[in-house]
Amino acid sequence: MDPLEQQIRDAFALIPFGDSGQNLLESDKVFSLEVIGNRAEVLLVIDHEHESFTNGLTQGIEAALKGCDGIDEVGINVVATFEEAQKTLAAHEHHHHGHEHGHAHPHAHDHAHAHPHAPAPQKRSYLGEYGQVVLVASGKGGVGKSTTAVNLALSLVALGKKVSLLDADIYGPSLPTMMGSRGEFSEVVGQQLMPISRHGIEFMSMGNLIDESEAVVWRGPMAHQVIEQMLRDTQWPGGDYMIIDLPPGTGDVQITLAQMTEASGAVIVCTPQDVALLDARKAVKMFEKVNIPILGMVENMSSFICPHCSKETPIFSKGGAQTESKEQGYAFLGSVPIELAVRLGGDEGQPVVVSAPQSAAAKAYRNIAAKLVEVLAEED
Amino acid sequence: MARSPQKYRVKEVFYDGVVHVIFFDGAHCLYNYWELRTGCTCAKCVHEVTGEKLLDDQTVPLDIRPVASEYVGNYGLRIDWSDGHGTGIYNFQQLRDQFPHKTQSVD
Ligand SMILES: [Zn+2]
Ligand SMILES: [Zn+2]
Numbered sequence: 001m002d003p004l005e006q007q008i009r010d011a012f013a014l015i016p017f018g019d020s021g022q023n024l025l026e027s028d029k030v031f032s033l034e035v036i037g038n039r040a041e042v043l044l045v046i047d048h049e050h051e052s053f054t055n056g057l058t059q060g061i062e063a064a065l066k067g068c069d070g071i072d073e074v075g076i077n078v079v080a081t082f083e084e085a086q087k088t089l090a091a092h093e094h095h096h097h098g099h100e101h102g103h104a105h106p107h108a109h110d111h112a113h114a115h116p117h118a119p120a121p122q123k124r125s126y127l128g129e130y131g132q133v134v135l136v137a138s139g140k141g142g143v144g145k146s147t148t149a150v151n152l153a154l155s156l157v158a159l160g161k162k163v164s165l166l167d168a169d170i171y172g173p174s175l176p177t178m179m180g181s182r183g184e185f186s187e188v189v190g191q192q193l194m195p196i197s198r199h200g201i202e203f204m205s206m207g208n209l210i211d212e213s214e215a216v217v218w219r220g221p222m223a224h225q226v227i228e229q230m231l232r233d234t235q236w237p238g239g240d241y242m243i244i245d246l247p248p249g250t251g252d253v254q255i256t257l258a259q260m261t262e263a264s265g266a267v268i269v270c271t272p273q274d275v276a277l278l279d280a281r282k283a284v285k286m287f288e289k290v291n292i293p294i295l296g297m298v299e300n301m302s303s304f305i306c307p308h309c310s311k312e313t314p315i316f317s318k319g320g321a322q323t324e325s326k327e328q329g330y331a332f333l334g335s336v337p338i339e340l341a342v343r344l345g346g347d348e349g350q351p352v353v354v355s356a357p358q359s360a361a362a363k364a365y366r367n368i369a370a371k372l373v374e375v376l377a378e379e380d
Numbered sequence: 381m382a383r384s385p386q387k388y389r390v391k392e393v394f395y396d397g398v399v400h401v402i403f404f405d406g407a408h409c410l411y412n413y414w415e416l417r418t419g420c421t422c423a424k425c426v427h428e429v430t431g432e433k434l435l436d437d438q439t440v441p442l443d444i445r446p447v448a449s450e451y452v453g454n455y456g457l458r459i460d461w462s463d464g465h466g467t468g469i470y471n472f473q474q475l476r477d478q479f480p481h482k483t484q485s486v487d
Contacts, residue, residue: 086447086462118446118460120394125454128389128404262454 004035004069011064018053024061028116031085039073040065045085046078054078082116125262126231129238130164132376134295135258135266137287139279141248144300145269146174147351148336149245151362152267152298154353155369157200162239164195167205168257169247170226176207180349184208192235199354202237204230223253231260250286258292264376265295267333272299272320280321284328295375296331297321298368301338312337312360331375334368336361388473393457395446400484401457401475408484409476417444417461419479420468 009025017027024030029050031043042061046054062074079085127133136149146169153165167175176182179198186208187194193209195202206226236242244261246254258266266287270280284294299321306313325332337360348355353362386404394400399411418437420426425435441463448460452469460466475481 082447087464117395117397118448120392121449121451121457123392123451125451128386128391131386 007068008033008040008065011068012061015057015060015064018050018056020050020053024057029057031079031082032089035071038070039075040068040071041075042077043085043088044076044078045080045082047080125260126228127236127242127261129236130242131240132264133242133244133261134372134376135244135246135254135261135263135287135292136269137246137254137266137283138248138269139250139281139283141172143248143269143271144336145248146178146245148267148269148298148300148365148368149243150175150178150351151336151353151365152369152372153201153241153243154199154351155362155365156241156243156373158353158357158366159369159373161241161373162237163201163241163243164236164239165201165203166230166242166244167203167207168227168230168244168253170206170223170253171247173205173207175203175205175245178349178351179203179205181205181208182349186234189235191233193230193233194235195237198349199351204234206230224256227253227257228260250282254283254286255290258287258290263292265293267295267298267372269298269300270321270324271301272335277320277324280324281328284330294328294330295372296333297325298333299335301336310360331371333371333375334364336364336368388476389454390451390457390472393449393451395449399446399459401472401481403472403476407476409481410484411475411479411481413445414440414442415480416459416470417463417465420465422468424465424467 012024012030015024016022017024017029020027029044029046031045032041033043034041042065044054044057044061046057058076058078061076065071065074077088079088134152136145136152138145146167149165153163156163165175165179167173176184179196179201181196181198181203184196186196186204193204195204196208197203209230242261244257244263246257246266257263266283268280268283270277280297287294321335322332352359353365356362387407389404390401391404392400392402398413399416401409401411403409418435418440420435426433443462445462446459447462450458452458455473456469456471457475458466458469470479
């Protein structure tokens, strides 16, 4: 290091930065220092919070510099922000262009000190450790969205994929019941939440974070925070697929989630009733607005399969969703017949894909999963 | 529209004299400030139609460095440089496949 620079550094290390307990060097307030001939020019960045330190500091700096060899004149410039300092310095360098600068240039010798590094950009998206993030959505509640999310996730596991599941329905989490984790709480390790593991899937649900008896009403900003926490602070293992069970309906939470996760796309769950299809259309519109592709539609409860004789009876007129997807130009992933097993399985923590893998419903879910894999492969 | 492969998705970016970009497949790439600034492909630096380079590299100070930056969607990074230039978006796919860089083994 240049002997003059060393001398200046030693002198600056003796100047206290107000009552902060730091010296001037530690405080990192010297943006640049330049010595031209017998004149030293200092540029300080002191934010408004530390304004009161300015006078004492400039006096101390002037005295310190004048005590250094060959410095007779001192110019001190104080600005409030890093950006202002940038501009000041750029203007100054332009002004001096072509001059032969003498002596020390601490800012040229040691960038790390003279110019703090730019802060790292802030990420606003999560779950990048998954190959695909699939949102399972519905225009309204009660159409079997969560059942679809769970059985779809388990069918993907059956296809050999590594899958995680997030219950983003913080208003009415149903994963603990369906996955059989009621009354269990996610472990906290350090600052991280550990997902719960069942049937070969790691998952998170509000129902495993707070007591069921605590009725929590999540209002807008809080809902947002709680979801961001589940995305950010969970020690997700990563894998091929992250399936997110979205809250029913079309609101801010759904859009935020879609954007915070750079989702691959959304699967819309509906029933064949016209009303439900209208709601489904609303959900489709919402995703289109934020450029989330519609991966396809799943139709639930289209028929009843008698557990005794296996006869299939359509409950509503079948195929509404199929026509709808064709008209709207996206894939129809399949319909799932309602079966006693689907309902019972869900209630006992044994989803039908696991409890009755040979059932018509389980087969339907497996076909839907296979189709989804295909759709996603095409998209890539 | 679906997600780009992990190879082109970025986990973390930070600065300490060079730009560090850590991709989701584990690759850790280092980019030189001056090379990155002079390699800017924005409309001010490269003619949109002819592809002719408009930026005179000599005008970029040797001590150029980022002062701020932000992610652009999931595909790129916009950097505000110390020379006041801030319209360039560095596409992660291009950074990974085309832009000269050094790699650092996983820490
Ligand atoms: Zn029967
Ligand atoms: Zn440019």
